[in-house]
Every structure is written in C-alpha cells, then in structure tokens.
Amino acid sequence: MLLRFLFLACLILLGCNEPEKPIRSTDLLNDSPSTVSVRDEGEKVMDTTSAVDLKDVPPQFRDKKLKYNSIAEMNKNENLRLGMQTGFVFVDKETRRLLPKAKIDYYKSTPDMAYLVANGKLDGFINDEPVIRYAALENPNLGYIHAGFEPMDIVAVFPKKEKGRSLRDELNTYIEKYRASGLLDSIDNLWLGHDETRKVVDFPKAKEGKPTFKMATSAINPPFEYIKDGKVVGYEMDLMARIFAEMGYGLEVHDVAFESVILGVETGMYDFAVATLSTTPAFKEKNFLSNSFYVSECVMAVQILDEKNVLPPAKNGVASDSAAIVEEGLIASLKSSFVRTFVMESRWKLVTNGIWVTVYISILSALFGTVLGFLICLMRLSKIRIVDAIAITYIRILQGTPSVVLLMILFYVVFARTGIDGVWVAVIGFGMNFGAYVSEMMRTGIEAVDKGQMEAALALGYTKPRAFFKIVLPQAARHFLPVYQGEFISLVKMTSIVGYIAIQDLTKASDIIRSRTYEAFFPLVTTAIIYFAIAWFLTRVLTAMQKRLDPSRRRNRLLRHSRAQHCHPRCHSGGATPR
C-alpha cells in the first residue's frame, strides 16, 4: 500500500511539472505560481548535484536541493539537531541507533517541527510518511528522505482488560470487513486526496441501549487526525466514526496531548486510543492492539534549500530595492497570515471559544481559590496548633508543586475514574493553587489591621465573626487587593497549561491553528496580544472593585449626594427672592 502511495504521489508531482497542466499543479499544492519558479531553480540545482547518490530520496524530491540526501550524509554532521515528538518511544530509540551523534529536542506537535525544519532551525525529524508528506504540501521548503525503517502497522490501542479485549475484537471484525470491501482504501484516498469538501467526520451518537465510548487522540497529526473548522477530523477519525456508527455505539472524541493519550487509556480515563499509534513491542506488552488498518513507513523530514537560501549575499546597490520589496511583502504576508490564522476554516471560532474557556476557567478558579484561601487563612489564624499546622502544610505543598504536575495528578490520578469534566478539574486544580497563595496574602493583610479595630468592635457589642467581616476584613482587603490582583493575572496566564488535560483554551487553540497553518509568528504573537487584552480587562474590573473599597472615594460620593439634596431648598429660595 505504501508503494501505491508513493506511486500516486509521484504521478501527481510529475504531473505538476508538465507545463500544459498548470491548473492542476496550483490546485494540488495550494500555492502561488512562484512555486513553479522555485521548481525551475531546483532543476538547475539538480544539474550540478546529479553526482550525489539519490537512492534514499523519494522521486518527487529528486529535482529539489535537499539539505541531506541520506541518513549517512546526516551522520557526517557533528552538530546534528533533530526534533522528536514527545511520546514516540520506539522511533526515539531507532533514531538514536541510526544517528548516534544527533542532539535530540522534544516537541509536542509535528507541525512545530515541520516549521523548524523548513526554516533550517532543525536538521530533521522522523514521523510517519503520510504525516510528513501532508506537512510538505503546506511547506514548500519541507521534504523527506527514507531512513531505512521497516513499514509499521498503525493500530488502535485498548486497555489490557476484558472490556478492552471485547471492544478490540469487535473492531477487528469491522476492520477486516472494510479491508475486504475496499473501503479502507477509499477512505485513504479521501484523506490523502485534495477534495476538502469531503473531509468531514460525523462522530455517531449511541443507538438506544448501546453504550458510548471515549476515544483519545491527539489532533496534531494531519492527515490522520487534526482539527478542521473547530472539529477533530482525519483519516483515522473518519474510519472509527464509520465503524462505530455501523456498530451502533456512540463515539466521543477527546483531543489530548500526545504523551497523554496512552496514559489516559492505561488509567481508564478513555476506552481506547487512536492517534497514529504503531505496533511497538512496548505497546504489545501493555495493551491490546487492534488489527492494522494502515501501513506506514517512518521517514526523515529534511529541509529543501530554495533559492533564498542558495542566493549569494546581495550587492550594495540592490539592497535598498530588496528592502522595499520585503516591506511591501511584509504587509501582504501579514494579511495572508491573518487570513490563514483566523478566517480560513472559520478558525476565529477556535479563538473565541478558547478565549471564553480561558476566561471561564480563570474566573471560576479565582472564585473557588478565594473561598478556599479564605478558609485556609482562617485555619492559619487559628490558635489551635494542629489546624495551623495542617494549613501550613497545605500551603507549602501547593506552593512547591508545579501547576502542570498538580493538574495532571488531579486529571489522570485523582479524578481519572470519576468522568468529571476536564474544565472542572482545571478549576479545582488552579483553585487549590490560587487558594494557597491567596491565604497567605489574606493572612498578612488581616494581621496588618491594628488589633484595636477588633477590640473597638467587640467593645461596641459586635460578635467576633461579625466584627471580623464588618470591620477587619474590609480593611484587610485594602491591604491585600493589589497583590491579589497580580496573583489573579498570573492565574489567567497559568491557565495556558490546560491543554495538558484535553481542554481547548486559547493557547490550545493557537496550537491547533499552528498545526494547520505551519506558521509560528502570527498565531503566537496574536495569542500573546489576546492574553494581554484579557489580563488588562480583568485588571480593570479588579481595580474598579478596589476603588469601591477606598473610603475617600465613597466619602466623595456621599458629599456629592448630600450636596444634591441640599441644592433643592437653596435653588428654590434662590428663585423666590430675586427682588
């Protein structure tokens, strides 16, 4: 099947080079005519490098100048830097065997690495051939070479339990049925083809009396699974949706970080995982695997050196001209970046939804954390030693735990089997963290209020709790609100890690967009700006609250009020005594 794909790709790309079919070429590569000229340039380059051994270079890249033409060539580079998808245990091991000198950095998504390789920041990374091929369609500067990997089976992974086995067995019968009827191939064709209108997945709802299953995936691996129009789509998703619809089961898809996919299955959080997972020995041992529904070879992505990189340094006279062109090009490229980041596939919906999730989690966590922090603060102020000690222990533990780790513990350990929504886990996690900081803040604020204030209230006949809320707390709030505000802003920013537990917040939305546009600058900068705007807005709200607590402002309001009241008779008499 792999061969079939290569053959197909060759045909398509060979077709591109035929001058009488220009429409097809732009169609396929979704690119401007400039690509054609690059290709012409590439042909010239090819002439000079024809002596190089090109046996590991797929036919469609033979006319390009690749940074490396074989693994052996890569091995000659002493400072080789490779990217690696976090969680690719088997590939990682193999890569280290093939390229022992390489320095390997770990990344969360393929598109990020594709972007870095295309820009020459990384020398290469290894992933499934269709994934890199798909990335190459979006990145004119990305190609790949064969790395000598055996083709691997792509499978679905089930927990090693009775429930997992029975679901797997059921799935296997359908996979075989689809294979026999040729349906597998036609789904392949659909997702590796270019008819975008048909690339839609409908996850089925359960028929009456049938269960709904939770499927974990990591939608950063186009064309197998990725986000389009705000929905998880892709070859594997389509296949699973069709099979489950036929079985009558409901299917719920959960998009989580790649390294969390298997974790989620092992802890029982999800019923199975489909995320371009291949049959490695480790998987076989610890999980039940379905029959293969796709065979993929792992290949090495490498940079295509285009004319920009090859061009000698510009002469002095030309420099200003080219600067002007660059500037004009900047506006145009920003425009197209904007369109790609927000307009295409209605990606703005991802962003607005992400903003909402970020704000929602921030505010709920702050509310929960404030209440919790207040209780802990009361414990801290308690004269009972053990209560104080418990509060101190809580604060020290929470202050010493990274929020990501706390969040993962809550999601994958504490609440793993409860089926509680990730958003609530996030609220609890951030709230617990926020509470620890807020309690100390409140305590210092309360201790800064003169003891005499409490005594005076008690002497007037207030009960202790009432005196605390009526007299001490408002004064303490004036002390701690400015610090609280800062802590709240850091909470807003801290929520950017919720992607770890499968929540699509603003950061995750920008990750998803980047995985589709293969672009880093625009989505990241706009995300930063949006975070700034959210923080600014929330700061304004808190500042307004703070002003309400400021007594001199309230006094001025009272003064205005009383002046308005006094004005009446004076105005009246003023009008009555003109003569």
Place this chain on the structure above:
Amino acid sequence: MISIRHLKKVFPNVTPLLDVNAEIEKGDIISIIGPSGTGKSTFLRCINRLEDPTAGEILIDGKSITAPGADIPSLRRKMGMVFQSFNLFNHLTILENIMVAQVDLLHRSKKEAYEKAMALLHTVGLADKALDLPEELSGGQKQRAAIARTLAMDPEIVLFDEPTSALDPTMVGEVLAVIRNLAKQGLTMLIVTHEMKFARDISTRIFYMDQGVIYEEGTPEQIFDNPQKDRTRQFIRRLKVFEEVILPSTFDYMGTVNRLYAFAEKNQVSKRMSRNMLFAFEEMVVQSILNRLPVTEEIHMVMEYSGEGDGLVIKVEYGGEALNPQDGMDEVPRKFLELATNTIVHNYSGGKNTVELRIR
C-alpha cells in the same frame, strides 16, 4: 451596679491583678490612678471581658459575666469603652463610625442613627467633620469622635482607658472638657487616667491601684489631701523614693554613698541640696546612729524627693532603746547640720526610733 470580687489576672510572665475587689454604684465617677504597670488598664479590660480574668467574679446588676455561657456581646452593649488609641474604624467616615453599630446592633433605622450621630457630633464639637475619615483628624478630634461613637450606643457605664495618654499636651484639654461634660450629666464612668487635677475635679471616688490590688480608695479629698498609705502619698506627691536597709555588720559605706549620688543625679536634685543630703547622711546616719547602735539592730532609711516644693526628706527608722542622734553630738557637726536641714524630729515609741530630717 458592678461588683468585682477577688479578680485575678495572670499573664505568662506578669500578674497585673492579684485580688481586686470593688463595688461600683450607679452614678459613680471613679478615677483609677496608680503607677504604670499596676494593672489599671487590665482591670478595665477585664470588666468588659476584652481580657479573660484568670479567677474571680464580676457581677453586673447581679448577673455574672465571668460565668461560662454569659452573653458577653449584650453585656458589652451596656458598657461603652474609650481606648487610649481611639480605634476609630479607619475604613469608615466619622459619621459612619458612629452610625454603624447603632444600625447593626441596636437595629435603629439609618435616619435615627444619623440623627443620633449628628446630635452627638454637635455636643463633642465635630459636626463639620462628619464626612471626614479618621486619618484626616487630629488626635484630640479622633478621641472626641470615639467618645461620640461610644455614647451613641446609650451605655449605662463608660470605661475610659487612659483617654488622653496618646494625645499631644495641647489636645488633652478638649478631650477632658468633653468627659467633664458627661460627668455633669450623671453618666457612670470608670476612668483610668494620669491627669490628677482632672481626676480630683470630676470624680466621686478614686481608686489608687498598686501591687495588684486596689491599694487605697476614697473620695478625692481623702486620697489627694490625706492619703493614708505611704505608696499612695508618694504617688500623689510624685515622690521619688530611695530606700535602703543598713545592717551595721555588713554596712558598705562607699556603695551607699554612690547609690545616693546616683539617686540625686537621676532626679535632678540641686547641687546644694545633694551636698546637704550627703552631709546629713554622714553625720546623722553613719556617725550618730550607726556607730552607737547595737550590732544586731538594723537601720531602715527612706529618702523621698519631690520636685515640687516638698524638697528632700530623709526618714530613718531603727530599733533598740530610745536614741536621739542629736544627743551627745559635737558642737561643730551640730551647727553644720542645723545649716543643712530645716527640721530634725526624733520620736521613740513602741521600741522604735524614727528620725525625720528635712534637707534644706
């Protein structure tokens, strides 16, 4: 109205109240005076339970407020307290300070509370400051506002805890004037104060507290004009006291002289007077008494100095047979001694000699 029985308060390292007993009647205006650190404030704070007494009983109108389960907030509502450091609520305006407890605790309407507050602010002369914040007021104004806040609750008794001690001398008068006015209206008051003239003028009774008890109590005339006990007198007259017990067998002449010097220096006794004092001590106590006294007897010497008029008095007390030190004294020292002192009085009764010298 208030009965205090065997009140005792122990802090981890001091015991300010040992055994305090007192009866306070309606309409009493009692000033509590005494040296610093003798538990005057603690006594006041125990009465409204800002401090928990270690032992003893406090009855208000026959009801114990020290018994477990006593409704302390409602008892406190009958008792106002004015603090040394005012303790106005910093986040509220003066008007709100006076209104808030009325509305919250006495369930008065805002209008009633407002009218009451403004009336009180007029009587303490702060009506124009109603909308100011505490931080914008001077110390004296703050204390007057605090008194108004206390009075707004219509207390049956007001406890004043050193109301003028934290004030500039220039502001003491305005606060005392407000309290004087209250005294005229017949309000029951307990005032811890260091303002002696004020205490004498307005009080019906004076408690002199010392050594953890009410050491002496009486009318202002009794306490101020005719105190019965030495410590009371020393306090009232603001006497500085030097006390030493001299044993003939272990007498350290230089040590005592040095301590006398230090005493004179510390209390700014004039040069002439301290020279005379030392001369009198030398001739009288050392030469005329110590040298003639049986070795087994001891001499109790007390020296009292007051900056205001009373001058320096040396009192010497010793046992044995009647012994007037002036008898058999040489002519020259006697003459000099007469020059150094105003009077020398010797008494002998009950086996005790007392000599009192007023130094010139």
